Amino acid sequence: MNTVLDLLKTLRACALEEGLVMAIEYHEEDSYLTRFANSAISLNTSEHLVRLKFTAFDGYRRAEYGMITDPKDLQAMREGLRTAGRMARVAEPLSFEPTLPYYMKDVVDERAYDPALAGLTSDERLAFFNTAAAGLETEDIKLSGIFSNGTTTVAQICTTGEGIQYFRVTDAKITVVLSSESQKWEVNAEQSAQKKSDLDAAALHRELAFLARHYQEDEPVQLSLGKYRVVFGPAATAEVMEIAAGYGSSGGAMRRGYSYLKEEDLGRRVFSPLVSVSDDPGIPALYGRTADRYGRDRAEFPVFKEGVFQAFTWEQDDADEFGRTPTGHDVDQYSFSVNPGSMDCADLEALAALPRDEDVLYIPYIHYMNIVNPSKGLVTGSSRFGALLLRKDGSVNIPYNVRLTQAFADFFGDGVRWLSKQQVVYNTSSTYGRRNPVALRVPRFLCVDGIEISHSNASY
Numbered sequence: 001m002n003t004v005l006d007l008l009k010t011l012r013a014c015a016l017e018e019g020l021v022m023a024i025e026y027h028e029e030d031s032y033l034t035r036f037a038n039s040a041i042s043l044n045t046s047e048h049l050v051r052l053k054f055t056a057f058d059g060y061r062r063a064e065y066g067m068i069t070d071p072k073d074l075q076a077m078r079e080g081l082r083t084a085g086r087m088a089r090v091a092e093p094l095s096f097e098p099t100l101p102y103y104m105k106d107v108v109d110e111r112a113y114d115p116a117l118a119g120l121t122s123d124e125r126l127a128f129f130n131t132a133a134a135g136l137e138t139e140d141i142k143l144s145g146i147f148s149n150g151t152t153t154v155a156q157i158c159t160t161g162e163g164i165q166y167f168r169v170t171d172a173k174i175t176v177v178l179s180s181e182s183q184k185w186e187v188n189a190e191q192s193a194q195k196k197s198d199l200d201a202a203a204l205h206r207e208l209a210f211l212a213r214h215y216q217e218d219e220p221v222q223l224s225l226g227k228y229r230v231v232f233g234p235a236a237t238a239e240v241m242e243i244a245a246g247y248g249s250s251g252g253a254m255r256r257g258y259s260y261l262k263e264e265d266l267g268r269r270v271f272s273p274l275v276s277v278s279d280d281p282g283i284p285a286l287y288g289r290t291a292d293r294y295g296r297d298r299a300e301f302p303v304f305k306e307g308v309f310q311a312f313t314w315e316q317d318d319a320d321e322f323g324r325t326p327t328g329h330d331v332d333q334y335s336f337s338v339n340p341g342s343m344d345c346a347d348l349e350a351l352a353a354l355p356r357d358e359d360v361l362y363i364p365y366i367h368y369m370n371i372v373n374p375s376k377g378l379v380t381g382s383s384r385f386g387a388l389l390l391r392k393d394g395s396v397n398i399p400y401n402v403r404l405t406q407a408f409a410d411f412f413g414d415g416v417r418w419l420s421k422q423q424v425v426y427n428t429s430s431t432y433g434r435r436n437p438v439a440l441r442v443p444r445f446l447c448v449d450g451i452e453i454s455h456s457n458a459s460y
Contacts, residue, residue: 341419
């Protein structure tokens with residue numbers, strides 16, 4: 001940590017010598033990836049990268065310059081900050097004067113860092129995969145998947161003051177896949193971890209065994225078009241809610257006409273009374289930061305409370321442009337937590353054992369999800385693999401791929417029947433670009449009536 005802080009202080013001094021007004025951000029990642037394909041390791045790799053971002057301010061002008069660098073090469077870094085300064089002098093003026101970051105105090109936040117997860121070895125990743133898939137592979141059923149983990153360090157300083165901010169977290173995401181070469185089906189199970197003790201290979205094995213057994217023994221069917229009672233798994237719930245609560249509550253998106261929420265929706269019930277969502281930086285497992293990049297302290301921020309829309313989030317630029325008050329959301333990721341419900345349903349076996357008075361479609365993931373119309377909150381995606389049709393007579397069928405095209409109010413509105421009281425953390429981090437751990441805490445299952453199947457395939 002001290003090495004990083006000393007480097008930023010040196011770069012700040014260089015910027016002051018150059019007569020620059022500048023914010024400097026340091027990003028360091030140690031990333032590890034083990035990939036399996038056709039029951040063998042196809043890739044086992046790691047990378048260590050240090051990035052710097054220089055943001056230079058010149059009245060209404062601002063420019064950013066980013067570089068991947070050797071932190072010992074001060075000459076290259078100094079040239080980088082000079083480049084940002086030159087860019088700012090010729091940049092097109094903004095329509096508003098941007099606010100400068102100012103850190104009144106030092107912030108060191110390592111609540112979400114676990115040295116045991118940071119030090120995970122290749123042998124441990126392999127042993128985890130072997131345990132998760134033990135006894136499930138055959139001549140026809142092959143193993144694949146990924147185990148990704150790493151450490152991310154972000155630190156910030158500005159020429160406006162001597163304060164400095166430092167954040168360090170560890171994260172992991174595991175996807176284990178079983179696929180039939182002859183029947184062309186695929187099932188998978190996922191797990192997220194912020195610390196090593198979160199890893200539970202046995203739980204993944206139980207879920208995979210349950211799915212593989214049904215996919216081998218039960219009859220596949222093409223679903224009829226129409227509306228269904230659907231139970232969503234945590235991946236589907238998290239990825240839809242991330243968009244619904246994230247861009248939906250953005251004040252800047254609202255003012256530009258890209259949000260399905262309007263100012264008149266403040267204080268109005270837009271979702272089911274069973275649904276409450278907050279951005280909670282106090283939960284280490286969600287990688288929440290205690291301060292944003294402008295130095296503002298962050299606290300729990302309710303977005304929906306019992307279905308009622310509470311507030312828009314305002315990043316500093318949007319607040320400057322539209323004359324609003326920033327809300328502490330100038331961070332790389334939000335930390336959304338969706339409240340639990342009252343249904344005791346901890347895993348797939350418990351879900352299949354629940355009494356039901358009609359057929360229930362289980363959809364664990366919504367693949368290839370895209371926004372159809374942001375102002376209407378309309379998204380589309382496919383169920384792909386891993387779905388189950390739980391018949392009301394107690395039997396199970398395997399549904400072929402279906403497509404959903406629904407509004408956020410269809411997922412989280414009055415059709416919500418129940419939420420499980422068990423919650424899980426689901427990692428939604430992108431695997432491309434710089435490492436930026438993102439996770440949501442959601443109910444293990446979300447049951448919704450009236451979800452419409454708009455397209456239904458006749459095969460896997």
